[in-house]
Amino acid sequence: MLLVINSEQDSLELVARLLESRGWSVTRSTDVATALIDLVDGDFAGMVLDLPSLDEAVEVVTSVRQDPDVGSTPVLVLTSTGGDEGAALRAGADGFLSRPFHADDLLAQIQVVAGQPA
Secondary structure (H helix, E strand, O other): EEEEEOOOOHHHHHHHHHHHHOOEEEEOOOOOHHHHHHHHHHEEEEEEEEOOHEEEEEEEEHHHHHHOOOOOOOOEEEEEEOHHHHHHHHOOOOOEOOOOOOOHHHHHHHHHHHHOOO
């Protein structure tokens, strides 16, 4: 199961439906605080973090990595603002993808980060 976080509902649905079409179970969230609670309570193969600000994504990744209960959860950061891929990776992200991207690129990154759907 994957946790997909995006504050924009339309983009969230687009990514979630693509992942579901490839066999993934997806938990959707438009709210970071709620998603982090879901992350602690769930058993996720990975998290797709798609936030409007790369700085916000870096903060979330840093927070996840500091939590001993979920710190090892693989995280893929998506961004539409571009930015410093290195900042996301230094914060602990396992993968990074800038918009626009092809569906195959997203699926390849998910496979690298989280493996195959169960």
